[in-house]
Amino acid sequence: MTSGATSVCDFRKLPRPALNRLAAHYGLKPESSLASSSLAVAVSEAFACEAVDEEQVLLGLLRHDASRGRRGSSNGRLEKRATTAAARGGKPSGARGVGAPNGHASATPRNSKRARGMTYGDMISAALKALPSRRGTLEDIYSVIEEEFSAQLNTELEAGPRQVPVWKASVRKIINLNSVRFHRTSATDASGHTIFELAKGAS
Numbered sequence: 001m002t003s004g005a006t007s008v009c010d011f012r013k014l015p016r017p018a019l020n021r022l023a024a025h026y027g028l029k030p031e032s033s034l035a036s037s038s039l040a041v042a043v044s045e046a047f048a049c050e051a052v053d054e055e056q057v058l059l060g061l062l063r064h065d066a067s068r069g070r071r072g073s074s075n076g077r078l079e080k081r082a083t084t085a086a087a088r089g090g091k092p093s094g095a096r097g098v099g100a101p102n103g104h105a106s107a108t109p110r111n112s113k114r115a116r117g118m119t120y121g122d123m124i125s126a127a128l129k130a131l132p133s134r135r136g137t138l139e140d141i142y143s144v145i146e147e148e149f150s151a152q153l154n155t156e157l158e159a160g161p162r163q164v165p166v167w168k169a170s171v172r173k174i175i176n177l178n179s180v181r182f183h184r185t186s187a188t189d190a191s192g193h194t195i196f197e198l199a200k201g202a203s
Contacts, residue, residue, distance in 0.1 A: 028178060042173055131144065135195050
């Protein structure tokens with residue numbers, strides 16, 4: 001999937017059982033007949049929306065390394081600094097921030113999402129909020145997204161006989177799969193198109 005925010009992880013390379021486990025982790029409920037490539041798109045979207053606590057990731061990696069008996073003295077010192085910083089609620093002294101050059105700590109606040117552009121899931125949420133009664137059909141959502149976020153959309157045509165833009169195919173898959181954020185109602189418009197809304201508690 002290509003959008004304003006992309007992941008360096010290519011989930012399409014994962015076997016189906018791994019994708020199913022990730023889907024369960026993110027609260028997705030895909031149908032068994034869903035193609036693995038479509039499931040990979042939904043998992044990638046959920047992964048891109050996940051907040052990352054860099055300090056906890058660092059500690060987890062060091063503890064894993066130590067459990068396998070490969071921790072050196074430098075790792076021991078780094079873990080000690082990280083543990084001390086965690087107790088104080090700060091960053092470990094001398095630790096590199098993820099993505100920060102020259103060893104300087106990243107300016108990203110703790111427990112916040114990594115700086116990124118909007119994902120297709122974010123765009124769907126914004127579109128629903130902009131629609132009357134905060135609900136609408138897929139075509140309604142397409143129209144708002146195309147008007148508000150045109151510069152961030154992947155307009156290349158998807159491979160296959162349908163030949164639809166990649167961004168539209170991604171939006172359709174995400175809104176149907178991500179039941180944590182979006183709710184497919186039983187209502188339809190005059191033409192019989194399904195109406196969607198934000199899931200209860202979703203922002």
